[in-house]
Amino acid sequence: MSSISATASGVHDAPVVELDRIVRRFGGRAVLDGISLRVERGELFGLLGPSGSGKTTLVKVMTGIDKADEGSVHMLGEPMPKLSMLQRFGYMAQSDALYGELTAKENLVFFASLYGLKGARRSERIHDSMAVVGLLDHLNKPVGAYSGGMKRRLSLAISLLHEPQLLVLDEPTVGIDPVLRQSIWKELAKMREGGTTIILTTHVMDEADKCDRLALIKDGKLTAVGSPAALKAETGSETIEEAFIALGGGIRS
Ligand SMILES: Nc1ncnc2c1ncn2[C@@H]1O[C@H](COP(=O)(O)OP(=O)(O)OP(=O)(O)O)[C@@H](O)[C@H]1O
Numbered sequence: 001m002s003s004i005s006a007t008a009s010g011v012h013d014a015p016v017v018e019l020d021r022i023v024r025r026f027g028g029r030a031v032l033d034g035i036s037l038r039v040e041r042g043e044l045f046g047l048l049g050p051s052g053s054g055k056t057t058l059v060k061v062m063t064g065i066d067k068a069d070e071g072s073v074h075m076l077g078e079p080m081p082k083l084s085m086l087q088r089f090g091y092m093a094q095s096d097a098l099y100g101e102l103t104a105k106e107n108l109v110f111f112a113s114l115y116g117l118k119g120a121r122r123s124e125r126i127h128d129s130m131a132v133v134g135l136l137d138h139l140n141k142p143v144g145a146y147s148g149g150m151k152r153r154l155s156l157a158i159s160l161l162h163e164p165q166l167l168v169l170d171e172p173t174v175g176i177d178p179v180l181r182q183s184i185w186k187e188l189a190k191m192r193e194g195g196t197t198i199i200l201t202t203h204v205m206d207e208a209d210k211c212d213r214l215a216l217i218k219d220g221k222l223t224a225v226g227s228p229a230a231l232k233a234e235t236g237s238e239t240i241e242e243a244f245i246a247l248g249g250g251i252r253s
Helices: 055-063 083-087 104-114 119-132 148-160 178-193 205-209 228-235 240-246
Strands: 017-026 029-039 044-048 070-075 089-092 166-170 197-201 213-218 221-226
Touching: 017 055, 029 055, 029 070, 029 221, 044 055, 044 178, 044 205, 055 070, 055 089, 055 166, 055 197, 089 148, 104 119, 104 148, 119 148, 148 166, 148 178, 178 197, 205 240, 213 228, 221 228, 228 240
Parallel strands: 044 197, 044 213, 089 166, 166 197
Antiparallel strands: 017 029, 017 070, 213 221
């Protein structure tokens, strides 16, 4: 693994996420194979790796949605999994967990109640989260009538509802058009400036370039961790795509 490590802020308090020697097996095969990683407060942290390398499994283990077979996970200093932590982070899964027969607003109200949001605050948060993803005009439409991209945007809005200090986003911009993608990235940058820690998986190289640090995963192992600039310098690459390939990444199949 690369020895490069850098934090965006230089803050050295407790990490937001700390993974220690994580192993996750499916059918005897180690899909995560001894992963140790720290994500610091306020970082925009990208997970990169070929299809099937273990990124989704890793974010599920991080958030306590899945449980590691070996190793430990701490989030905001708490050992995971822990149910009460659900209110402290926002999670956007790769496949949308939405109720198709309900309207977007009804979906949002349901998730808001899980986060303990009520009354005027709930209305305000629903409005602001849907504004971020450009769906305010579609609040009262049944989600079953949404396009794939609109469902992704609604899932992102749900993850933002309770203004969590940590956002974990699994391929947040897949199926979202370039204009909206840009505006979503602007919002993510704003949140990060406001102190939110953001961990995301991506296959999009210009998104990877916007991260403070990247972790490259291959066959369930970390092959490098560092800032985009450091990873490029380490491999003598001009672009993050070249660095990614040089460090053992691959093109999505
Ligand atoms: N519940 C499961 N049961 C069995 N195998 C699984 C399970 N979940 C994931 N896997 C396997 O673990 C490996 C890693 O999958 P994962 O979804 O974490 O990869 P990924 O890097 O997120 O891929 P992609 O970029 O395509 O989303 C794959 O081989 C996948 O088939």
